[in-house]
Amino acid sequence: MKENSLLSDLAAHLFSNSSGNGRTPSERELAEHFTVSRGQIREALAILEAMRIVERRAKSGIYLTTTEASVEAMALFARAGVPLDPILIYETVELRKIHEIKAAELACDRATEENYQRLRDILAASEAKLAAGEGLAREDRDFHLEIVRATKNSVFYRVCSVYYVMGEHRLPIYFADAARSRRSHEEHIRIYEALLARDGNLAQALMSAHLQGAESYWKGLLGGPAKAAG
Numbered sequence: 545m546k547e548n549s550l551l552s553d554l555a556a557h558l559f560s561n562s563s564g565n566g567r568t569p570s571e572r573e574l575a576e577h578f579t580v581s582r583g584q585i586r587e588a589l590a591i592l593e594a595m596r597i598v599e600r601r602a603k604s605g606i607y608l609t610t611t612e613a614s615v616e617a618m619a620l621f622a623r624a625g626v627p628l629d630p631i632l633i634y635e636t637v638e639l640r641k642i643h644e645i646k647a648a649e650l651a652c653d654r655a656t657e658e659n660y661q662r663l664r665d666i667l668a669a670s671e672a673k674l675a676a677g678e679g680l681a682r683e684d685r686d687f688h689l690e691i692v693r694a695t696k697n698s699v700f701y702r703v704c705s706v707y708y709v710m711g712e713h714r715l716p717i718y719f720a721d722a723a724r725s726r727r728s729h730e731e732h733i734r735i736y737e738a739l740l741a742r743d744g745n746l747a748q749a750l751m752s753a754h755l756q757g758a759e760s761y762w763k764g765l766l767g768g769p770a771k772a773a774g
Contacts, residue, residue: 550578554588555597555620558608566608568598595620619709633710640707641755644688647704648747651694651739659694663736666690670729679719680728685712687732691739691751718761728757 557577558568568574571589575582589606592598595617599609618632651659670683685708692704708715719725731754738747 550580550584550588551591552620553578554585555592558592558598558606562608567604568606568608570605592617616706619706636707636710637759640704641752641759643700643704643707644692644755645748645751647692647695647700648735648739648751649744650697651691652742652744652747654696655694655739659690660736660740662690662693663687663739667729667732667736670732674722674726674729677722679716679722680725681712681715681719684715684719684728684732691735694739718758724757728754 554574557574562568569577571582571585574589575585578585589598589600593600596609597617597620599607601607618636666683666687670680670687673680673683689701689705689708692701695701719728731750735747735750735754738750
């Protein structure tokens, strides 16, 4: 079993088979369930512990600690099909908006011709998808992450990539609406033009307005932060 597959499958199994106090099956039971060695399970648990998903307590066992989970852990939950806390989803969408508005500003100063060419290629692919009546889930992700890539900050890029892992199952549904896809594409074009003009203020304003649509969508699903918390 591949490490990434074991991690996500293990996370899902721990969630499904934990007791009321968060205690999970033992290393031996997990090794038997996944037909791997206890050493492999121990290594996987060490990664999950570093991501603050579990805590291994001496002479007590393994316990879930998901309230302290990292952003990367939430991406793992999404891959594993583990239900995410609605308030965490909403807060993540809000954080993504803050990050990508800043990315638009930085990209205006740092983007290279290579970045601009990638953005043009993505916009052309979007046009082709729209003409074929298809959604823009992949193109939307690629467009936004290319802007983050243009900041030339690799940590920034890795952090923002996590948001799209978390939403990879939701984006195709979001962009199944043809009018929404067309509107998003048109907004992408305006953002690209602002980046090309190196107008940081305009790029930030356009990105903020653009991401408001996604934020409103999640508010509609979750009922906003107050309802999600409830």
